[in-house]
Amino acid sequence: MIRINENYTKLKASYLFADIAKRVNAYVAAHPQLPIIRLGIGDVTEPLPPVCLAALHAATDEMAHRATFKGYGPEQGYAFLREAVAQHDFKAHGAPIEADEIFISDGSKCDVANIQEIFAADTRLAIPDPVYPVYVDTNVMAGRTGANQDGRYAGITYLESTAANGYVPAPPAVSPSNPPAVSPSNPPAVSPSNPPAVAAELIYLCFPNNPTGAVATRAQLAAWVAYAKQHHAVILFDAAYESYIRTPGIPRSIYEIEGARDVAIEFRSYSKLAGFTGLRCAYTVVPKSLKARDADGNEHAIHALWNRRHTTKFNGVSYPVQKAAAAVYTAEGQAQTRALTDFYLGNAKLIREAVQQLGMSCIGGDNAPYIWVNTGRDSWEFFDLLLHKAQVVCTPGAGFGRCGEGHVRISAFNSRENVTTALTRIAAALR
Numbered sequence: 001m002i003r004i005n006e007n008y009t010k011l012k013a014s015y016l017f018a019d020i021a022k023r024v025n026a027y028v029a030a031h032p033q034l035p036i037i038r039l040g041i042g043d044v045t046e047p048l049p050p051v052c053l054a055a056l057h058a059a060t061d062e063m064a065h066r067a068t069f070k071g072y073g074p075e076q077g078y079a080f081l082r083e084a085v086a087q088h089d090f091k092a093h094g095a096p097i098e099a100d101e102i103f104i105s106d107g108s109k110c111d112v113a114n115i116q117e118i119f120a121a122d123t124r125l126a127i128p129d130p131v132y133p134v135y136v137d138t139n140v141m142a143g144r145t146g147a148n149q150d151g152r153y154a155g156i157t158y159l160e161s162t163a164a165n166g167y168v169p170a171p172p173a174v175s176p177s178n179p180p181a182v183s184p185s186n187p188p189a190v191s192p193s194n195p196p197a198v199a200a201e202l203i204y205l206c207f208p209n210n211p212t213g214a215v216a217t218r219a220q221l222a223a224w225v226a227y228a229k230q231h232h233a234v235i236l237f238d239a240a241y242e243s244y245i246r247t248p249g250i251p252r253s254i255y256e257i258e259g260a261r262d263v264a265i266e267f268r269s270y271s272k273l274a275g276f277t278g279l280r281c282a283y284t285v286v287p288k289s290l291k292a293r294d295a296d297g298n299e300h301a302i303h304a305l306w307n308r309r310h311t312t313k314f315n316g317v318s319y320p321v322q323k324a325a326a327a328v329y330t331a332e333g334q335a336q337t338r339a340l341t342d343f344y345l346g347n348a349k350l351i352r353e354a355v356q357q358l359g360m361s362c363i364g365g366d367n368a369p370y371i372w373v374n375t376g377r378d379s380w381e382f383f384d385l386l387l388h389k390a391q392v393v394c395t396p397g398a399g400f401g402r403c404g405e406g407h408v409r410i411s412a413f414n415s416r417e418n419v420t421t422a423l424t425r426i427a428a429a430l431r
């Protein structure tokens with residue numbers, strides 16, 4: 001009989017949001033009269049900006065006439081969008097990125113999941129904890145880890161984000177005294193208390209962070225770029241929440257750091273910027289100066305590899321959706337997306353203030369749509385308490401990794417009315 005990819009059996013049995021749904025559904029079935037407010041999953045609630053909607057309609061109408069109909073487009077995306085991205089998202093911020101280094105896609109989830117394919121099977125990984133689970137799970141599927149023990153996979157260097165480091169991990173120390181793993185198929189899990197003997201080669205960073213909402217300063221990102229240069233590593237920089245940055249001086253792109261072009265790939269998405277979670281559009285930046293070696297030591301441009309992968313496995317984002325994304329870069333689009341993200345940040349501010357008034361510490365919410373609450377107790381226990389006493393759904397931090405224990409993530413993606421009602425109920429439940 002045909003055999004399965006057994007790496008899949010190493011994955012944790014259930015998905016965090018499926019566990020949450022099970023508990024919420026059981027509660028709703030038992031208490032149908034009590035309306036639930038969901039501040040858990042990070043999906044947007046507000047409709048598309050009008051300028052995007054108008055562009056979507058106009059482009060759809062073009063598809064109705066032979067003269068303007070579009071079939072397959074360029075796999076990497078239409079020039080009108082790639083050029084707008086390079087100009088507005090990078091050059092305007094002093095980041096030297098060209099249009100042909102942009103790959104338009106149907107979502108950052110697929111891109112951050114697929115990128116690992118172009119690196120060697122024994123690539124050494126550094127992944128944050130807590131984390132957006134896709135980074136870990138896709139490497140497990142690809143066979144880059146050992147088994148899961150106590151919530152951690154052997155072979156991953158975990159970048160611990162805790163209150164002690166302000167939830168922004170520094171590059172890990174490399175300990176020459178820590179002997180290399182005896183068995184490559186079952187290497188030890190490494191953490192700051194058990195530093196790796198050799199440096200990480202593929203480093204996942206996400207700022208503003210999901211789930212913590214933390215942002216990295218220029219100096220913190222510069223330290224990562226320096227580490228990657230020193231160790232010939234590649235940084236995968238997930239900037240899906242870039243449009244929520246408000247604090248002046250916080251870099252919006254890793255390419256604002258000098259030298260990052262030679263060591264980093266960046267991911268951006270229209271999902272949280274312009275409400276495209278259902279429409280689907282994102283992009284990945286692969287600078288042409290980014291290189292990696294083959295087993296014989298010959299250098300290869302990562303751009304060429306990703307271009308090969310993208311054109312082989314992807315046929316492009318639909319024309320109307322790319323037109324809707326390009327509308328973000330018009331003056332109206334800039335104003336409307338700013339208003340949209342300001343609205344969610346207004347919710348986030350209310351959540352932050354309410355949490356602090358209840359005597360709990362938290363981070364996030366000022367440059368991100370997530371508030372990471374240090375609850376001081378078991379995260380599932382706190383989740384149950386909010387569900388049962390306030391009928392509010394949050395996300396238990398333990399679901400994002402070991403360092404998430406003791407925390408919950410509260411999302412600002414909801415209507416103002418739902419957020420204020422939820423906060424009133426939470427205050428009553430905790431007093």
Ligand SMILES: Cc1ncc(COP(=O)(O)O)c(C=O)c1O
Nearest residue numbers: 107108109132210240269271282
């Ligand atoms: C950190 C992070 N990266 C990527 C994504 C995926 O975005 P997209 O909707 O573009 O697939 C999300 C979505 O929640 C996210 O939180």
